[in-house]
Amino acid sequence: MKIPRACMTVLTFVAAIATGGFEAAAQSAYRARPLLAAGSPFHGVHGLRFDGENRLYAASVIGQSIFTVDPATGGIERVVGPREGMADDIAFGADDTMVWTAIEDGIVYAKAPGGPIRRLLENHKGVNAVSFSPDGERLFVTLVFYGDALYELDPSGDAPPRLIAEDIGGLNAFEVGSDGMIYGPLYFRGQVVRIDPDSGELTTISDSFETPSALKLDFQGAAYVLDEQEVKRVDLASGETTLVAELPSGGDNLARRSDGRLFVSLSAENAIVEVNTADGGVRYVVGPSPLNSPAGIAVRTLGGRDTLYVGDLFGGLRVVDGSNATVEDTPLELFQPTHVSIRDDRLLVVGEVFGEIQRVDRATFEVLETWSGFDEPGDALEAPDGSLIVAETGTGRLLHVTGAPPGQRVAIAEGLAAPRGLAWGDGGAIYVTEAEGGRLLRVEVATGDTNVVATGLEQPEGVAVMPDGAVLVLEVGAGRLKRFDSSGGAETVVARDLPLGFADGPSLYRGLAVSPSAIYLSSDVDNTLYKLTRQE
Secondary structure: OOOOOOOOOEEEEEEOOOOOOOOOOOOOOEEEEEOOOOOOOOOOOOOOOOOOOEEEEEEEEHHHHHHEEOOOOOOOOEEOOOOOOOOEEEEEEOOOOEEEEEOOOEEEEOOOOOOEEEEEEEOOOEEEEEEOOOOOOEEEEEEEEOOEEEEEEOOOOOOOOOOOOOOOOOOOOOOOOOOOOEEEOOOOOOOOEEEEEOOOOEEEEEEOOOOOOEEEEOOEEEEEEOOOOOEEEEOOOOOOOEEEEEEOOOOOEEOOOOOOOOOEEEEOOOOEEEEEOOOOOEEEEEEOOOOOOEEEEEEEOOOOEEEEEEEEOOEEEEEEEEOOEEEEEOOOOOOOOOEEEOOOEEEEEEEEEOOOEEEEEEEOOOEEEEEEOOEEEEEEOOOOOOOOOEEEEOOOOOEEEEOOOOEEEEEOOOOOOOOEEEEEOHHEEEEEEEOOEEEEEEEEOOOEEEEEEEEEOEEEEEEEEOOOOOEEEEEEOOEEEEEEOOOOOEEEEOOOOOOOOOOOOOOOOEEEEOOOOEEEEEEEOOOOOEEEEEEE
């Protein structure tokens, strides 16, 4: 699959939408255009590795895909797609068998050239870094973030995994030397270490790092190490560490070609760069992208100007000007922000993977409060009294959270099929989309009374309320936007053939927001935002 190109499409709104910049009409034409340039298809790029023929492969977890990348042209082609393509790291055996780690699904996959995809390991959430020995006879894999261990795997998948060591400090992307030793970075200890794969004995080589995430050997007694925005070189005998290059943003992984050329993946920018190890120069091979993998959207309008707050999975919380399409970073440090909502001068930002919700000052982005321990939280809204309404996707509950964190959590509604999107209705009611149940619900917060507004929807996610009370819903499975009349739920297809529904997986969410003059939605196909306005 080639990179999707952003397109400009004229869509037809067949709803009578009054108020603000939307004039009532029986049939009015509206234009949907990308607010920003389309991003690369990576959805965050992570593992990099060259195969035996010096072809560069790139891995994406959220994008659930493995790609080949042409270092000369930046051309990208998907070679393994969702969901089996989810990969945090990649390794190649002597016969070019490709092995990769699906960190969220806990699976290690393998595929020989021309052969089927096999599972070497299952039920190990957190499988992260993977590497063969130089002769291709031995295969090693680590658990990081959801565990902390180093295993040896049978490349055939016949024998069970052998635990080498655990609680070692987060052994991230590593490599096996010609001496048979494992060399790698300990992410949580700021060290580069050598590990004997037979005994598990660990020796510290250097502790001159902050959060090292990847290491590649030069097989001449040294290694290149990725440490946040720096590439460093460490002498494996003495531990002497020197700076090689400064990167434009935080790096994720490294790949070294057989001729010594070094490449780095930059997750936040959806980019790959080549680093000149002689002079520290940096050249973009792919990217950077304006947005990484946009998900939830909230909009605030002041003086007729729209400001969008966007959960950009590996880019963090971003601020986008709806008029001139400029993008600003924020200092908020929340892993993979997925959903965003606004109440007065505050934001609620949801990190779905680790189950966190933060209340944030909208002007300074200072974190005011943090709630943890949710099971795959979807959208979250702040009530007028400061309490929270949370769609807990993992348990199928709509929660009312009161009091200071961790707060008292009471189920308003239960038994929902993957509740994801939330929007305030009138009278203190909440609209809820059931992504798996295919329904739009209206729930009274005070009583829990639930009314079904619509059924038979195809993976509804983003939901927003128009100024006239009509409800808009993104049907991800059908690639369309629907409108439901506030008086009786009569539905109308507002827009078709939207670039939605690339895949399902951790943190993927297609957000929707409405201002007085425009509708905004996030595209997981083009990795950008679309703005829908009335065509004059």
